[in-house]
Amino acid sequence: MSIATEQLNRTIAPVIKDATEFELKLKPYEKYVLDNGVEVYAVNAGTQEVMSVELVFSAGNWYEQQNNIAAATNFLIKNGTKNKTAFQLNEHFDYYGSHLTRGCYNETANIVLHCINRHLATHLPVVAEMITDAIYPQHELDIYRQNMKQRLTVNLKKCDFVAGRLIDEYVFGKNHPYGVYSNKEDYDALQQEQLQAYYKQYYTEGKCIIFAAGLLPADFVQQLNSTIGQLPLNKKEIPSIVHPLTPAEQMKYRIMNDEKGVQGAIRLAQPFPNRHHPDFQKVQVLNTLFGGFFGSRLMSNIREEKGYTYGIHSYILNHISTTAWMVSTEAGRDVCEATITEVYNEMRDLRDELVDEEELQLVKNYLIGTILGDLDGPFHIIGRWKNLILNGLDENYFYNSVNIIKTISAKELQELANKYLQPEKFYELVVV
Amino acid sequence: MVQFERYTLSNGLRLLIHKDAATPMAVVNVLYDVGARDEHEHQTGFAHLFEHLMFGGSINIPDYDEPLQLAGGENNAYTTNDLTNYYCQLPAENLETAFWLESDRMLSLAFSEKSLDVQRKVVSEEFKEHYLNKPYGDVWHKMREMAYKQHPYKWMTIGKELKHIEDAQLQDVKNFFFKHYTPSNAILVVAGNVETEKVLQLAEKWFGPIPAGEKYVRTLPKEPVQTEARRLEVKADVPLDAFVKTWHMASRLERGYYITDLITDILGGSASSRLYEQLVKGKNLFSNIECYHFGSIDNGLLTIEGKLVKGVKIEDAEAAVNEEVQKMTQELVDEKELQKVINKTESTILFEDMSVMSRANSLAYYELLGDAELMNTELGKYQSITAEEVLAESKKIFDERNSNTLYYLSKN
Numbered sequence: 001m002s003i004a005t006e007q008l009n010r011t012i013a014p015v016i017k018d019a020t021e022f023e024l025k026l027k028p029y030e031k032y033v034l035d036n037g038v039e040v041y042a043v044n045a046g047t048q049e050v051m052s053v054e055l056v057f058s059a060g061n062w063y064e065q066q067n068n069i070a071a072a073t074n075f076l077i078k079n080g081t082k083n084k085t086a087f088q089l090n091e092h093f094d095y096y097g098s099h100l101t102r103g104c105y106n107e108t109a110n111i112v113l114h115c116i117n118r119h120l121a122t123h124l125p126v127v128a129e130m131i132t133d134a135i136y137p138q139h140e141l142d143i144y145r146q147n148m149k150q151r152l153t154v155n156l157k158k159c160d161f162v163a164g165r166l167i168d169e170y171v172f173g174k175n176h177p178y179g180v181y182s183n184k185e186d187y188d189a190l191q192q193e194q195l196q197a198y199y200k201q202y203y204t205e206g207k208c209i210i211f212a213a214g215l216l217p218a219d220f221v222q223q224l225n226s227t228i229g230q231l232p233l234n235k236k237e238i239p240s241i242v243h244p245l246t247p248a249e250q251m252k253y254r255i256m257n258d259e260k261g262v263q264g265a266i267r268l269a270q271p272f273p274n275r276h277h278p279d280f281q282k283v284q285v286l287n288t289l290f291g292g293f294f295g296s297r298l299m300s301n302i303r304e305e306k307g308y309t310y311g312i313h314s315y316i317l318n319h320i321s322t323t324a325w326m327v328s329t330e331a332g333r334d335v336c337e338a339t340i341t342e343v344y345n346e347m348r349d350l351r352d353e354l355v356d357e358e359e360l361q362l363v364k365n366y367l368i369g370t371i372l373g374d375l376d377g378p379f380h381i382i383g384r385w386k387n388l389i390l391n392g393l394d395e396n397y398f399y400n401s402v403n404i405i406k407t408i409s410a411k412e413l414q415e416l417a418n419k420y421l422q423p424e425k426f427y428e429l430v431v432v
Numbered sequence: 433m434v435q436f437e438r439y440t441l442s443n444g445l446r447l448l449i450h451k452d453a454a455t456p457m458a459v460v461n462v463l464y465d466v467g468a469r470d471e472h473e474h475q476t477g478f479a480h481l482f483e484h485l486m487f488g489g490s491i492n493i494p495d496y497d498e499p500l501q502l503a504g505g506e507n508n509a510y511t512t513n514d515l516t517n518y519y520c521q522l523p524a525e526n527l528e529t530a531f532w533l534e535s536d537r538m539l540s541l542a543f544s545e546k547s548l549d550v551q552r553k554v555v556s557e558e559f560k561e562h563y564l565n566k567p568y569g570d571v572w573h574k575m576r577e578m579a580y581k582q583h584p585y586k587w588m589t590i591g592k593e594l595k596h597i598e599d600a601q602l603q604d605v606k607n608f609f610f611k612h613y614t615p616s617n618a619i620l621v622v623a624g625n626v627e628t629e630k631v632l633q634l635a636e637k638w639f640g641p642i643p644a645g646e647k648y649v650r651t652l653p654k655e656p657v658q659t660e661a662r663r664l665e666v667k668a669d670v671p672l673d674a675f676v677k678t679w680h681m682a683s684r685l686e687r688g689y690y691i692t693d694l695i696t697d698i699l700g701g702s703a704s705s706r707l708y709e710q711l712v713k714g715k716n717l718f719s720n721i722e723c724y725h726f727g728s729i730d731n732g733l734l735t736i737e738g739k740l741v742k743g744v745k746i747e748d749a750e751a752a753v754n755e756e757v758q759k760m761t762q763e764l765v766d767e768k769e770l771q772k773v774i775n776k777t778e779s780t781i782l783f784e785d786m787s788v789m790s791r792a793n794s795l796a797y798y799e800l801l802g803d804a805e806l807m808n809t810e811l812g813k814y815q816s817i818t819a820e821e822v823l824a825e826s827k828k829i830f831d832e833r834n835s836n837t838l839y840y841l842s843k844n
Contacts, residue, residue, distance in 0.1 A: 008637065008638070008641065010491075010492035010493070010532070010535075010536050010539070011492045011493070013493075013499050013529065013532060014526075014528035014529050014531075014532050015528075016502065016503045016504075016525075016526045016529055017523070017525045017526060019503070019504030019523060019526075022456075022504070022523060046786065047452075047454060047786070048782050048783075048785060048786050049782070050779070050782050050783055050786065078703075086703070086713070087703075087704055087709055087713070090702065090703035090704035091704040091772070094702045094703070094704040094772055094776065095704075095768070095771070095772045095775060096775055096779075097772075097775035097776040097777070097778055097779030097780070098779065099779075114779075114783065115779070116778075116779055116782060143712070143713065143716060146716075146719065146741065147712075147719040147720065150671075150672055150719040150739065150741070150742065151719065151720075153671040153672065154567055154568075154670070154671055154672060154739070156671075157567045157669075157670070157671065158565075158566060158567065159565065260669070261565055262560045262564050262565050263557070263560050263561060263565045293501070294497055294501075295497050295498060295501050303550075303554055304550060304554075305550065306550070306553075307549070307550040307551070307552070307553025307554050307556075307557070308553070308557070309554070309557050310554055310555075310557045310558040310561050330557070330561050330565070331557065332553075332556075332557055332560070361502065362498060362501050362502045363501075365501065365502050365503065365504045366501040366502075366504065366505075366506070368504055369501075369503070369504025369505055369506065369522060369523055370504075370506060372456055372457065372504065372523055373457050373506065373521050373522075376455050376456075376457060376787065376788070377786055377787060379786070
């Protein structure tokens with residue numbers, strides 16, 4: 001080893017600029033309104049001639065009267081229109097190397113196009129066709145039902161999948177859109193007419209917002225306007241529906257899903273207010289310290305010190321109206337209870353002891369560095385904007401968040417820990 | 433076109449610099465030319481376990497993650513059968529922190545008993561989480577063992593069995609380090625908002641003094657040509673029957689590799705692909721079916737894998753797969769379909785190249801293959817492939833004697 005001959009003192013870290021000294025700028029969007037009132041938020045940036053157009057509909061499972069209607073309507077929107085079969089639709093996008101994906105969430109459901117700029121004009125009329133002319137063929141529905149049921153059967157063998165369903169149910173209640181989950185019978189009950197009706201109300205005549213990003217072509221607004229802008233969207237008010245929360249009374253659960261399982265899926269969760277609550281952004285910092293990154297208390301203790309798990313994380317669920325603070329891990333079957341004890345020990349330490357300045361600075365710098373890195377490229381930037389806009393927030397929220405990260409004190413974090421990190425507030429679940 | 437500059441330090445470390453002033457970040461990517469294929473058959477899973485240990489403190493720095501996070505950085509790493517790659521991203525102003533950390537762990541690790549003890553457990557839990565505690569989790573253990581008789585691709589990156597990981601000793605760790613983690617066995621890529629002069633100076637300062645070590649020369653047994661179809665049937669506690677079939681394919685730099693890549697896209701990978709359209713939608717035999725390969729550097733496996741619709745006989749499902757495969761060997765793929773999969777490749781490359789991290793990753797990978805410039809000539813290779821070549825390559829691959837078939841049946 002030649003260490004002795006070196007001039008360099010490798011034990012001394014290079015001087016760093018504290019990330020909290022960095023100025024973070026969220027590139028503003030440009031906003032347009034199409035002829036039919038559809039709002040378009042656009043971020044024009046990037047280095048490659050590619051773009052994304054995301055159409056967000058108020059068509060999530062919040063609005064369905066029966067389980068899985070929203071998800072099935074969203075999925076099968078690509079499986080046939082009056083003029084094109086499912087294959088032809090898929091081939092249309094695939095031929096140009098484009099991606100047309102769709103996703104169904106709680107409040108919203110979307111259709112997302114990723115393509116090379118020069119193909120946008122070819123694709124937009126077909127996207128418009130999917131919004132007005134989807135027909136929901138019976139045989140497509142039959143195959144969908146069968147395949148989703150099969151997939152569910154496989155997933156139900158997995159302890160993490162089962163745990164994810166149950167913990168949502170405990171926190172929000174089985175009849176709330178955030179707590180509901182799919183059963184085989186729900187798929188069997190799906191009827192073509194129901195999907196067609198949901199489609200008409202929430203897509204064809206639904207409420208839509210568009211988020212676009214990339215190195216956008218000069219005429220992209222005209223392109224959107226001459227296609228999506230001419231559809232009968234945003235004409236009717238969408239119903240305002242209130243779903244009561246019905247959290248479970250019992251707090252602790254141990255479920256045996258697979259006698260031969262070698263790991264248990266652990267979930268701890270407590271109900272938590274949404275982004276408009278004054279504690280929300282501050283708790284994001286506390287959460288990072290607790291279990292939000294690789295250097296967190298939970299990871300350091302339970303993975304890096306004890307080796308009970310491959311990974312343990314805490315996070316606040318990305319819900320709009322109300323949410324939950326969750327701890328999630330898969331641990332060796334024989335150390336599940338020990339893992340839970342350690343999670344509570346970490347809560348206790350955060351309640352009882354001030355975090356020292358060095359660790360606090362590390363968390364702050366890490367968070368700022370992450371935001372800095374995450375503002376890289378148009379798709380990330382539009383993602384941030386979308387999250388703000390769908391939650392009824394603006395750039396002030398972003399800048400306030402940054403400010404909180406830079407200025408929050410150890411004392412504030414301790415107060416928050418005392419307010420929230422109380423074991424009795426958490427539902428506790430182990431599924432083996 | 434991704435621009436880069438290339439240098440070699442006197443200890444053999446290759447350095448690539450890729451500048452992008454549009455980002456405030458810098459990326460430091462260190463690729464080591466060692467993967468699970470370099471392991472001993474009785475000590476598998478070691479390259480990956482070792483990757484974990486690279487975070488357990490180096491000779492002069494007790495903890496890797498903390499100083500990086502303090503500098504506003506993030507990092508991760510992955511191991512494959514071919515290579516081990518470490519990458520971090522941090523604000524460009526703090527670039528030197530990454531040099532300090534990465535060079536120290538190339539110089540030497542702390543070799544702590546405690547770190548080994550913990551990471552043995554962590555990796556065991558990873559093994560359980562992904563391969564033991566998941567339905568169908570051992571499919572690739574079985575398939576690799578069937579398809580490879582000589583080449584070390586016969587085990588997975590995670591290892592052949594838990595015991596190999598549990599038995600790892602500190603001396604093995606040391607031997608592995610000094611054999612593989614040398615400057616001449618590594619490729620350093622620095623990308624993002626960086627200046628060439630500064631990077632060169634930092635590289636000389638931090639990596640320059642690391643002793644060259646002995647160059648590892650890879651001599652792996654070549655997998656003999658398979659001359660007889662292999663079949664295996666297992667019964668497991670899974671809800672659905674699964675069908676998996678593989679065929680040996682070309683190695684990474686052969687033209688056949690690129691052709692095979694397109695073949696997998698023609699057969700699978702999208703809702704307009706042949707297997708999906710014919711077997712999921714048309715004949716309703718599979719609830720899902722995929723066709724893919726792992727992008728292996730040595731000769732890999734073209735794979736078709738799917739779960740059967742309940743009630744379908746697996747022999748019927750196999751016959752239908754074979755029919756589609758036969759079609760590939762008998763009929764020229766039409767121009768439109770060929771163009772479709774070439775277009776898909778173009779778009780995949782463009783989207784991948786959006787992030788500076790991904791560009792840094794790719795540069796290191798292509799340099800490992802022989803020349804980072806290959807990154808810029810990939811698309812041209814795909815675009816020059818003809819329908820005749822697809823037919824010829826299909827004939828070569830889809831020979832039943834070259835195939836391995838696994839029936840993974842539900843016990844219930």
